[in-house]
Amino acid sequence: MTGVARVKSEQPRLRADAVRNRERIIAAARETMVEFGAEVSFDEIARRAGVGNATLYRHFTDRHELIHHVTLSVMSRIADRAERALAEEPDAFTALRRFVHDAVEERIGALCPLLSDGIDPAHPDLLAARERLDAAVLAVMGAARDSGRLRTDIAVGDLMVALTQLTRPLPGSGCLDFDKFVHRHLQLFLDGLQAPARSELPGSAVTLEDLRRR
Numbered sequence: 001m002t003g004v005a006r007v008k009s010e011q012p013r014l015r016a017d018a019v020r021n022r023e024r025i026i027a028a029a030r031e032t033m034v035e036f037g038a039e040v041s042f043d044e045i046a047r048r049a050g051v052g053n054a055t056l057y058r059h060f061t062d063r064h065e066l067i068h069h070v071t072l073s074v075m076s077r078i079a080d081r082a083e084r085a086l087a088e089e090p091d092a093f094t095a096l097r098r099f100v101h102d103a104v105e106e107r108i109g110a111l112c113p114l115l116s117d118g119i120d121p122a123h124p125d126l127l128a129a130r131e132r133l134d135a136a137v138l139a140v141m142g143a144a145r146d147s148g149r150l151r152t153d154i155a156v157g158d159l160m161v162a163l164t165q166l167t168r169p170l171p172g173s174g175c176l177d178f179d180k181f182v183h184r185h186l187q188l189f190l191d192g193l194q195a196p197a198r199s200e201l202p203g204s205a206v207t208l209e210d211l212r213r214r
Contacts, residue, residue, distance in 0.1 A: 022059050024049040026073045029066050034107045038067065068119050068126075075129040078103050082136035092143035093150060097190050099140050100163065104182055108160075109168030134208055151197040157206030162189050 028049035032040040045066075046056045060066040081102040089095035119126065137156050144150035166182050166189070192198075 018059075021049070021051050021055055025051060025056055025059055025066075026069050029070050030074065033067075033070065038063075064119070068123070071119055072125055072129050074106055074108065075126075075133045078106055078108070079129075079133040079136040081106075082133075082140050086136075086140050086143060092140075092147040093194070096140050096144040096150065096193075099137075100159070100190060101183055101186060103163055104167050104186060107167045109164040109166065112164060149194055151193060151195045153197065153201050153205055154193065155205035155207050157208055157211045159193075160208070160211060161206060162186075 025045065029040075029045050032045050032048055036044070042053060042056055042063075046053045049056070060069065082099045085095040085099040085102065086092075089098055134156070137159070141150065141156055141159065145152060166186055
């Protein structure tokens with residue numbers, strides 16, 4: 001067995017209260033990992049979740065397993081946001097705008113480096129979550145492009161790069177209030193996505209495969 005987490009894809013059926021505890025633990029782990037890093041103590045995660053340490057360890061035997069489920073949760077939440085935006089907004093570019101503003105709340109720029117180590121990228125659950133997320137974001141962007149309001153020289157990877165960069169924590173303690181500017185600068189980015197394009201972009205459109213190449 002390697003250092004990469006081998007997490008079982010099947011979980012026993014849980015009681016409603018156990019499901020709520022599990023969800024609270026995953027949410028608290030996500031929040032504390034953004035704030036303190038992937039090595040945040042289980043004591044802090046349990047305290048933030050409002051459960052005892054024994055409850056946390058009943059659900060997640062080690063850090064790899066917990067990070068695996070945090071990853072699944074983040075991917076699912078972002079896919080949910082994309083699907084809801086496309087289903088609920090009558091205008092395709094408005095749906096894209098809504099999704100992008102919603103997606104930054106997941107703080108993927110802070111989470112990506114924390115979640116990239118110690119998980120199995122070929123795990124069936126992760127592959128299924130990635131497939132759903134890819135399809136949801138592609139659908140939002142495709143609808144906006146088909147409407148004629150999204151410039152044609154960008155791809156999903158360009159969007160994900162921007163979301164990651166805008167939610168990446170800056171080094172040092174002088175930028176603790178940086179988050180309050182994210183939506184303002186995100187709006188500038190979204191304005192730049194609209195057609196007709198005002199300039200020619202260097203290079204080629206960034207795909208998801210480009211981002212996943214090591």
